[in-house]
Amino acid sequence: MLRLLPSAGTPRVPLRGMLVYALALLFFSGMDAVSRYLALRHPVPQVAWLRYGVHLLLMTVIFGPSMGRTLLHTQRRALILLRSLCLFFITLFMMFALRRLPLAEATSILFVAPLLVVLLARPVLQERIGVVRWVAVLVGFSGVLLVVRPGGDLDAIGVGFALMTALAGTAYQLMTRILSHTENPIVMLYYSALVGTVLFGVSLPWFWFEAMPSLLDAVLYGSLGVLGFVGHLCFTLAYRDAPASLLAPVTYLQLVWAGLLGWLIFGQLPDGYTLLGMLIVAASGIVVAIAGRAQDDVAG
Template sequence: MSHPSHPLRGVLLMLAAVFFFALLDATSKTLAATYPIPFLAWARYLVHCLLMLVFLGPRLGRGLLSTRRPGLQILRALLLVGVTACMMAALRNMPLAETTAVVFITPLLVAILARPWLGEKIGLNRWLAVGIGFIGVLFIARPGGDLNLEGIAWALACAGCYTVYQLLTRQLSPTENTLTMLFYTALVGTLTMTLAAPWFGAVPAIRGWDWALLCAMGLFGGSGHFLLIAAFRHAPASTLSPFLYVQLLWATLLGWIVFGHLPDGLTTAGMAVIAGSGLWLALAQRRESRRG
């Protein structure tokens, strides 16, 4: 079913979505200092799953599970679990803004793999954007810098999982219901982390407001993905993609307000290069789609 085009509404929904994602990361970083990463991932998906069951279950029922390609749905959901766990591990070891910036090489990796995976053509502009983007990563993860190498490794692992997740999303989107795809990520994430519970290790007693933060992770994650879906119903991807990079601004602002951290000069330059290359890539794809 087609939806009327409301580009401004789509942009506003996208800006709200990336704000929720930045809040999710800031909350995860706060809790990761105290609680095991697998436990945090379990809480995030459990709340997300319960929210979908409460608000969408009565209306959609078994339709939430109706899919033509259950294997790919499960694989895609497992990859998002990997994204969540790797992101939380990276945030435990690195500042919020820098971690977000490294993970934002994902669109560049998607551009590289889109040709062999999806058969998409890659023009010279897209290759240049990818190359420049990786230079930005080197600015951030430079030898002799202050960033934790383990944190950088986790952030790169997160970007790798997120890349394959996005490619599978492109592959499934033409035939699958978006809410079903969203529910599979919540359900598979909950079941996977529940089965992994015996290996969580000892979970410290949950302190007062931490209960609220644990619930907030699921609320922020579920709401962010829901708003993202709604945004793409009102505006095309070529219009919305550049606004994904506003999350870097939110991450920098929250990192300063919540954790008292601001990136140094070279790191800021690297973040700007990654964002600029991503915007260049999005605009190049937009021009190619118009010509097509």
């Protein structure tokens, strides 16, 4: 079975971990770009079901022979199912947001989630926050407001879906942090794929191929599951070589990937105010991550 954490005596390579993590973020941005392309042409539940279905198939083929029934073994099944439900809503809301918003702008709004996690870390996780992180969170929210500013060109309904995605993402991140102490990441990932496949599959009789996909669309449908699976796998493997505190600031590289893919695929470039807001959000998130790492070092 694939090792998810370094074994005793195996040296970590932080730079390699950061590079693998950056690659994971590129796969996630690519998945969002493909989702946006397909969601503009086909029903969202159909796109999402095929994305999760391919993901589930790959995990079953790759991990099933070695893990068997342990793929479903968990100590806290109810919480894992709730976490998987959050990911279901993340996918649903995000795809609806991508139908109405450019890729870079939608991605930048999603980064409200890490800031909300900081706000909820004290009451939910009993973590200390500190003045620096409080200030960084407030500045980060100002950056988001700059992106979605009144009078801007962004679709209000699309912004609403992006914000709902961020709220679901906040719950998802908090539950991931709680479960990470007791659960196998592969098992959590398998449950996410299974729940998404089942829930989106329920809607298929109402949406199944309203418009038949072209050959290109069929290839892109298959790539969704591959991008999601490889992205999550790289995301997990990155933690073999680098601690979470070192990887957290790298997360904001996803804004860069989203901007580049939005430009290359859809010809969409954020305006000056939006770029400034994105930079503020990214800078605030990096400060939050670095301040949290310094606080953990002091506590340790």
